[in-house]
Amino acid sequence: MNADEADQEDELLALQSILGSDEFFRKESKNAGEIRVSVELPADFSVALKEGETLRQYEISFLPPLQLTFDLPEDYPSLSPPSFTLTCSWLTQTQLSLLGAHLTDLFRASGGAVVLFIWVMFLKEDALRFLDILSLLELPSDEPRTPDPNPASPSEPNKDQLPPESETKDSLSRDDSFPREPDLSDPSLEADPMETVSEVPNASESDARMSDWTRDTPDPGEPRPTHLGLLTQLLVYDATQQQRRFASTVFDCGVCYTSRLGSDCVQLPGCGHVFCRACLTQFCKLQITEGNVRGVTCPQSACTAGPTPAQVKSLVGEELFSRYDRLLLQNTLDAMPDVVYCPRLSCGAAVIQETSGAAAVCSVCGFAFCVACRKTYHGREDCQGKKNRRTKEEQKQGERVDLPQTAEGIKALWDDYSSGSKQRKRLLEARYGREILRNSLEDCLSENWMETNSKYCPHCFCRIEKNQGCNIMTCSRCGQMFCWACLAKLSNHRSAHFQDGSCSLWEYDPYSYS
Known part of the structure; x- marks a missing residue:
């Protein structure tokens, strides 16, 4: 083994120990592989897309990684640089070409030393600053773009030495043994089919590399995603990575003050407070069981934010969530001044009251009723007047006496009737009427009690x-x-x-x- 081979082996072993399996893949048959480099974003970094007069701008913390596919020639690092392909879904061809040219410059400045780790650190820490992307990544609009007749590239090899055009437009893919994330880093999701930059020393080495790697070329008949679709993919990737970071971070529960991993905790989106799943589950179950659905909020003192419906469902289960959903809807309808309920016990559906009158018609059972007294609609006649008229007619037919006119008298009559013997009840029913005692009298007591013991x-x-x-x-x-x-x-x-x-x-x- 010569000195170059020993340096290559040492470098690849070092990269394999420093980078994780989701960042570095080495092709064992030869000194080649692929590195995923996640760039470090500054605080308050945003991605934006302008379409006409509309500007879509979102703060993100993660961007999909750059893919650096490399192949080490026999005389690396003493003479030749690595041949490489740099691929990214959110950078343009010109930007990738500038990065590729700088990677070549870094090798020339190394004086014959290994440079793969130097390349990785540059792409990770300085790539955005090198491209003058400081706090905002502007995605190009979906307007047709004219190809640059003289695109910038890291090197200008002889055209006869380059692979066919179809082989340089898309990056190489790995075999299935290497774990990959097909959602964003796949070339088929790139914003531009030319957003790949390659450094190829000679045709023979490139052809050998092509024969070893599996092609992952999109179907020519399949339309490429728009830049709005790319924006969506970037946001999805950012949300996924933030969830992974949250799951591996330790938090103190705001209820039991126990330190737990984020995978065992729930963060409320409205306020950002974190609670362990066990405490928040018990809190939500208690509120829903007691019917206090408005109390399903953040347990933190004086905080009015609350969990999302999806979070509530995952915490309390399907059965309690159905009760929560039903009570929340009922509570919302109760708070609406123009919503009443059908008085039929077999129905009870919500009905929107017409503002033009006191009538309402149930859309479920078709019952027309008065919204004031909840009885069958009686036209423009006053509810109490109709009630008094009906009572007088009944008294006239059965020669019965009037009910007491005061609340004290009504209560005394009800106590006498409810606690009296069978003979006493028959006497009172004959005097006032059984239906009046059991219905009208009880209604009066309920209304009087509510008037006396409650306020609005x-x-x-x-x-x-x-x-x-x-x-x-x-x-x-x-x-x-x-x-x-x-x-x-x-x-x-x-x-x-x-x-x-x-x-x-x-x-x-x-x-x-x-």
């Missing part, structure tokens, strides 16, 4: 009951804080309302029917 939220007008605690109330539907005494909306400085106003923080009178 000043934001969404949902009925709220207060049975203990201070006068600072929080609506379970919309989350609005308000004062129970005067129904004023409260901000984060809620204590000032009770210090400067007439409302008392702890004033509380228990409710009663009397």
Whole structure:
């Protein structure tokens, strides 16, 4: 083994130990291989595509790697540089040619030393700065481009020594033993069919290399992706790599304060807070089980962000997610002032109320009802007037007496009826009517109780009951804080309302029917 062969073997072994299997592949039959170089991006790096007057710009942290396919000649590194092919989906042919020329210059400046690792570090750390791409990568539009009659290239070999044109337009592919990511680095996804630069010393070496590598040429009849498609691919690649980085990073859970890998954690997109999967699962399951779907938010104090529906589904499972989805829809409909529900127990579908009148027609069962009293639609007649008229007609037919007109009298009558003996119940039913006692009387009690024991939220007008605690109330539907005494909306400085106003923080009178 001569000195060049020994240097080549040492260099390839060093690269194999420094770079991972997903970055370096060596072809064992000869001193050849492929290196994937991921360029380092500065902070706040963006990729942009301008189409007409529309500018699409996105911040990214990762770009697909450059592919450096190399073949070491026998007299490398003493005399000849490596023959190589440099391929990238997001750089133009001119930019690749400039990089290739600089790689050749680096070999000439090395004085006969091995340069593959120097090439890798240059492409990784300095390639963007060398191309004057500092913080923004501008993708060209999809307008037709005129080929450059004199493209820049790292060298100008004799045309007779170059492989056929079809062999230089696309990069070489590896055999299946080398793991690859076909989504972005494949030449078929390149923005331009000429975005490959090759350095070929002579035709015989190139032909030998071509016979050893499998061709991966796209179908000529298949249309190449547009630059908008390339932008999409770059964003997908960036999201995938960010997820991989998150999965391998250690985080402290914001609930149990245990250190865990990101693969065992969930990051909420709205706020960026990280929690371990076990804690967030238990938190979401508890909220959904109790019916508080508005409470499925970030567990961090004073944070209003929340998990995405896909995250909730992966945390709680299919069954609880169905309940979450249903309750969330119902909660949203309840907050809409023009939505009512069909009063039929067998239906209960949501109905949009017409603003022109008090009538609504269920689109599911076809029932027409009054939105005020939830009874069959009775025209323009007042709901209570119709009720009183029907009661008087029933009393006239059965010679029955009127119900008490006060809340105290109605409650006393209901207590007498519900706790009385069978003989007492028959007597009261004969006097007031069985249907009136069981339906009308119970309706009156429910309405009177709600009027006495609940108030409307000043934001969404949902009925709220207060049975203990201070006068600072929080609506379970919309989350609005308000004062129970005067129904004023409260901000984060809620204590000032009770210090400067007439409302008392702890004033509380228990409710009663009397």
